[in-house]
Amino acid sequence: MQYSKSTDYALHALLHMAHTRRRDNIGIKELAASLGVSESYLSKIMSKLRQDGIVRAVPGANGGYELAKPPGRITFLDVVRVIEGRQRLFECSNANSRQHRMLAEESGSEPAGDLPDSDECLVKQVMDGAERHLHQYLQEHTIQSLLDAAASRERSRTAGRK
Amino acid sequence: MQYSKSTDYALHALLHMAHTRRRDNIGIKELAASLGVSESYLSKIMSKLRQDGIVRAVPGANGGYELAKPPGRITFLDVVRVIEGRQRLFECSNANSRQHRMLAEESGSEPAGDLPDSDECLVKQVMDGAERHLHQYLQEHTIQSLLDAAASRERSRTAGRK
DNA sequence: TTATTATGGATATTCGATATCCATAATAAA
């Protein structure tokens, strides 16, 4: 289980845009060259970011992309959600298995009507908790966090110089 | 990004083994039937669990599988690691990109010799943090947690009965 | 000896991730 390269590209593209801040926007050509990725593929990713309101796009000569929000308001979770989609970290494919029926019967739920829901799966409940933890962390980190980290790294280097 | 079905099968198989505790072991036939999965496929998964010392296997008539440790010592992280492998949650595929070279220069690192390591990628550093959080959570939850949750669910149901 | 059961190799299939090409629309510059 691994985040896709697309997520990697998206995050690096946003970092690049936030880092090399200037008045005009950045074309896909420069962006792709900077990241070492093909323009074709990166443009798909940028389109997704635009559709989700993370970046703005201007077609035509001297067009390109720019951040649609301040870097502090673009969280890692935002990016992951757009690129990776909304699928859950874990899905129980055994909802109607004999095991779940057994557990449901034991706990004495009414036999009529209520099929054992996937939400009743104990394994999934734990995994959903894991997903919540992961997402909370991703929500607490933004593109601005990257800029801060870069600045901090710079500072410590300068201070430690002989 | 999603945990594989194999992880789902593995966790449910372990829950089944821990739940229907008896003196003898459980054959792949019964296990597969309970989970609604093919014996062929499940046996691959069980082999992995055996190689990692999570279950024991006995071939021959009346053979089968049994837990090799108490349920409280089998963590979700153990299972995930065995089934999903050791690959990281995030890999930076841009380590030698122009962006990373720029950031490296800015921070004034020596130009000679030290190529920008993947570990120096700011994006990856955040993602590594996310992975640590996720793994910590998974390590805190065991097969025993599932048994406890089942018992707790049973208790609350019984208490709330009219 | 025989029946049962796990093991592991080989192989097939499916599907999402990755990637590219091209026609089109939109915009700025000339």
Added chain:
DNA sequence: TTTATTATGGATATCGAATATCCATAATAA
């Protein structure tokens, strides 16, 4: 208005991992 530039989105191709099955073999109990 014309032209060049740039983003957009559809179509398509490729690749690899996940999923799944089959079968020969080894190990064990009856």
